[in-house]
Amino acid sequence: MNVLYIALPIAIAMGATALFACIRCIRSGQFDDLETPAVRMLLDDEDSVRRD
Amino acid sequence: MSALIDGRDSEELSDETTGELIGPGRGTDRSVPCDHCGLPAPAPADGQLAFCCNGCRGAYELIHHWGLGDYYALRDGEAAAIDERAGCFDDLDRPDLLGRSAPTPIESGDGQRWLKTRLSVSGIHCAACLWLLEKAPTRLEGWHRSAVQMHDRTIEIVFDPGRIRLSQIAQVLARLGYTVTPLMDSVDADGESDQESQRLLVDIAIAGFCAANAMWLAVALYAGDFTGIAAEHASVFRVAGVLLGCVAVIFPGRVFFRGAMASLKTRTPHMDLPVALGLSAGLLGSLYGLLDASREVYFDSIAALVFFLLVGRWLQMRQQRRAGDEVAGLIQMAPLAANRLDDRGRTERIRVSELRSGDQVVVAPGESVSVDGVVVAGQSLIDRSLLTGESQPVEVKVDDCVEAGTDNLQAPITVRATSVGEQTRFAALRRSVRDAASSRTPVVQLANRVGGGFVIAVLALAILTGVIWWWRDPSRVIDQVVALLIVACPCALALATPLAIGVAIGRLASQRxxxxxxxxxxxxxxxxxxxxxxxxxxxxGRMRVTAWDGDETLVAVAAAIESDVRHPIASAVVAYSEQQRRTHPELAVEDVQQIAGVGVVASVPGVGTVAVGNAGMLRGGLDPAWQASVQRILQDGASPVYLVVDEDVRAVLGVSDRVxxxxxxxxxxxxxxxxxxxxxxxxxxxxxxxxxxxxxxxxxxxxxxxxxxxxxxxxxxxxxxxxxxxxxxxxxxxxxxxxxxxxxxxxxxxxxxxxxxxxxxxxxxxxxxxxxxxxxxSTRVVILRNFAVSIAYNVLAITLAMTGWITPLIAAILMPISSLSVILLSLTKPEVTQSDSSAANSPEHLRPELAR
The missing domain is CATH 3.40.50.1000 (HAD superfamily/HAD-like)
Known part of the structure; x- marks a missing residue:
């Protein structure tokens, strides 16, 4: 059962990696505007022939 | 020649797009929602679209001309009402006046020099606005890209200065109902609140990491209690868990201790105090428990508590930011540029922030006054509704005071500034809005208070349980304490209020x-x-012509005279003529003269000298016949307005803001x-x-x-x-x-x-x-019901756990049942009943189909 001594740090380290990735995303401003992306994904990209 | 303004002729000359011609209907009381903005509009003939004003009609036609009619299907509310007064945007073409919004050059793909700028935009409501604003560049030559940020209501515009000017883009946006203004040089740079939000999010991420990991360690320990676990492994888990709990309390949790210290210093009770107490009790208990394998540790609950409290705090901050900062950003009604008069009598266009008190400022008609000051030349009408709510414009002349944020309606005036910038009354109003909005008591406080108290109570009860069972049966101490800790989950209690409110908000939203x-x-x-x-x-909220006694054929003439006058009564006359389909765009009007405080005089070839105004227009007395209609108009609570042709009263109008x-x-x-x-x-x-x-x-x-x-x-x-x-x-x-x-x-x-x-x-x-x-x-009833259920559940379950009737396993099964019952109770609450009046008023059945 001593695998626990390896598995536990690995699990924590994996979590910590994700945590650092998350913190980097926050610092780069990805979470500053939480409204527009949620709305924008509803809009189609049908773009389109110019009508003049 | 009077045939020119004969009813029949003017009908034939009327604008084709207004559709089928109807007579001067008496049924003007019937109103339907405007097809663009949803405000009440006069009912059109069958099958026609209804518009409350020409601005909305223009926006509707522009959107369809662009082939962007999907906008009306996408949107979830109505568009912003078009401000027909949207003025001139020439200032946007002068980078030196734009401040933070000054365009910066960027390279386009094919080596051309484009400009990029960020402006604040008002009028955004929903996804459809975003769609329209981001689709518009594909329809306008030279405007390449736009990106909207909804949270701070800004739009980034990339355009080719060689083919289009920024003011032209602004003009088009104004026709759609969106007003763009340069970003304000706000006192606190907008980056600050973003940074604060980022710091809090980082704290939440750390606390979430600790809570999630502490949770699985706790699960392993609880499982170990049933199936057996090597003492060596159990202590590894306990040490790791307590370490995570310490990290959560020391790093992200420090804000609560800071708040608690401040609350102790100022001797005011604050929600952070019980939270900090609960956290330190949990942390110290866990550290003490670590010394002895038989004692309990609470690291998972304290880490989770920090996490949830921080999430609550972040949500609250977001809401306050919306309420406070957004308000301040939206009140961008004060102009950013002004015409300063220098010693030699020349005017120079400069940024308002460069104005000093004592400067003389020329305010053109249609412009907003940018300073508090005293009029030194000219006389005009001032619309002060923004500041004071007066519905009628006020006359100003030399030596009168004017305030920033009011609109000059009639003639240019020169104002000597007495206070500028943040000293103006307008700025004070803006500050009080911001303060009032951000000082609102947040809903999260209750949850925090309950959360903190709950932690203390549960810890106390856990200790009590441990002590009781130590006397009765030391082997069952751990079982009962664990059962209590699991079963006393505050979920149901925490859910009771927000869930009921959430359901009610959803139901109300469907009723707009x-x-x-x-x-x-x-x-x-x-x-x-x-x-x-x-x-x-x-x-x-808007002046309407409620009565027209006399020659109806003169409606078009009156409207032609008033069409360039910026006064609520003039707008009412113009709107009335459009509603009656008696417009006459080709009618020649010469020598339009505005007499301040009285009305307008103009000469119309073929009709004569026409005057529209109040009693000041009348030379001599009024016929008894007209007296009667004036009496009737006054009885209705309207103000009489006279239409005089060659000194002969031809019609009396009643103008009022209807209830x-x-x-x-x-x-x-x-x-x-x-x-x-x-x-x-x-x-x-x-x-x-x-x-x-x-x-x-x-x-x-x-x-x-x-x-x-x-x-x-x-x-x-x-x-x-x-x-x-x-x-x-x-x-x-x-x-x-x-x-x-x-x-x-x-x-x-x-x-x-x-x-x-x-x-x-x-x-x-x-x-x-x-x-x-x-x-x-009805929401109140549901909340009370939810509280009753969850408190009864908790009291019962905790009693059972303390008296040894339930094992940790049963506790784990019981725990989610309380939350589920609260959710079900909230969802089965009685409908918000629709009142009869609103059902009867519902204009849905009157609304013409959008046949396109």
Whole structure:
């Protein structure tokens, strides 16, 4: 059962990696505007022939 | 030649797009929602589209011309009403006047030099606005890209300066109902709040990481209690868990200790205090428990507590930021540039921030005054409604005072600045809006208080349980303490309020009542004081021609004369002619002269010298026949306006701001329900009294001639006797809306008041205020029911756990049942009943199909 001594740090380290990735995303401003992306994904990209 | 203005001819000359011609209908009372903005509009002939004004018609036609008609299908509310007064945007072409919005050059793909700029934009409501704003560049030559950020209401525009000017883009956007202005040099740079939010998010991420990992360690330990676990492994888990708990409390949790210290220093109870107590008790208990394998550790609960409290705090901060900062950003109505007059009499266009007191500023008609000051030359009419709520423009002449934020309507005036920038009354109003909006008590506080107290109570009970079982049966101590800790999950308690409010908000939203802050519902339960604004709330907020006695064929002539005059009565006449389909665009009008405070005179070839104005236009007495119609108009509460051709009275018009049809019924409902109903208005007391009488408000409670800060005082004064509700729409209401316990803004009002109010009535129907009050009562019932259920559950379960009737396993099964029962109870709550009046008023069946 001593695998626990390896598995536990690995699990924590994996979590910590994700945590650092998350913190980097926050610092780069990805979470500053939480409204527009949620709305924008509803809009189609049908773009389109110019009508003049 | 009078055939020129004969009814038949003018009908034939009328604009083709207005569709089928109808006679001068008497049924002008019938109104349907405007197909663009949803405000009441005169009912059109069958199958035609209804528009409240030409601006909306223009926007509708432009959108369809671009082939972007999907906008109307996408949107979830109505578009912003078009401000027909949208003025001139030439300032946008001068980078030196733009400040933070000055365009920066960027390289396009094929080596051309494009410009990029960020502007703030007002009028964005929903996904459809975003869609329209981001699709518009594909339809306009030279405008390459636009990207909207909804949270701070800004738009980034990339354009080719060689092919289009920024002012042209702004013009197009104004036709769609979006006004762009350069970003303000705000006192606190906008990056600050973003950074604060980022710091909090990082804390949440760390706390979440600790909580999640502590949780699985705890699961392993609980499982180990059943299946057996090597003592060596158990202690590894315990050490790791306590370490995670320490990290959560020390790093992200430090804000609570800071708050608790501050609260101790100032000796004011604060929600952070019990939280910090609970956290330190849990942490110390865990560290102590670590010494002995048989003792309990609480690391998972403290880490989770930190996480959830921080999430709550972040949500609250977001809401406050919306309420406070956004308001300040939206009140960008003060102009950013002004014409300064130098010593040699030349004018120079400079940024308002460069103005000093003592400077002389020339304010052109149609421009906003940018400083508080004294008029030194010229005379004009000033629209002060933004600041004082007066519905009628005020005449100013030399030596009169004017304030920043008011609109000059008629002629250029020169103003000597007495105070500028942040010293103006307008800036003070803006500050009070911001303060009032951000000082609102947050709903999260309750959850925090309950959370902190709950932690202490549970820890105390856990210790008590441990002590009791130590005496009775030491082998079962751990089992019972664990069962208690699991079963005493505060989920149901925490869910009781937000869930019920969430359901009610959802149901109200489907009725176009948007509730942005849940505590409003709680505050509307018990009758208190409700104040209505007058202009635009109890009344329709725009002047209308309500009577036209005399020669109807002159409607087109009157409209032609008034078409370039910026005055509410002029707009009313023009709107009336459009509504009657008696427009006459080709009519030649010469020598238009505005006589301040009286009216307009012009000569119309083929008709003569035509004057439209008040009694000041009349030379000599009035025929008894006309006297009768003037009497009738005055009895209706309207003001008489005379149409004079060659000194001969040919028609008398009644002009008034009509009382909304549902106003009296709404006031009566609230009075019956035990509320004190009052009116707060900036308008003249006589007008206020007339409206009060019409809607049934006692004249003692109808206060007129109030300045915005006096409105605030009235609201604060009424606080002593229960909740204060303010219903309003004007900019001068914004501070009052934010300061009231519940601010209700009617859609169609000024953007700033919409942002300041936690409740918005989307279709501007006053009767929806009743729906809101009813919904709050039924929500109250549901909340109490939820509390009763979850408290009963917790008391029962904790008793069972303490007395040893349940094992940890059964506790784990019971725990989610309480949450589920609360969820089910909330969802099965009675519908918010639709009142008969609003069903009958529903214009849905009148609405013509959008056949395109």
């Amino acid at each position: 009542v948007l509730v942005r802050s849940g505590e409003c519902l709680e505050r509307l339960v018990r009758p208190g004081t409700i104040f209505f604004d007058k202009t635009g709330t109890l009344t329709e 909304r049809r549902d106003a009296a019924a709404t006031v009566a409902w609230f009075q019956q329900a035990g509320w004190r109903v009052g009116m707060l208005s900036g308008d003249h007391q006589s007008t206020v009294d007339r409206v009060a009488e019409a809607v049934g408000i006692p004249s003692a409670a109808a206060l007129g001639q109030l300045l915005p800060d006096q409105k605030l005082d009235a609201i604060r004064g009424a606080r002593a006797d229960g909740a204060v509700v303010m219903v309003g729409d004007g900019m001068n209401d914004a501070a009052a809306l934010a300061a009231a316990d519940v601010g209700i803004a009617l859609r169609g009002g000024v953007e700033a008041s919409l942002a300041a109010a936690p409740v918005i009535i989307g279709d501007a129907k006053l009767s929806k205020v009743i729906e809101l009050a009813k919904a709050s009562r």
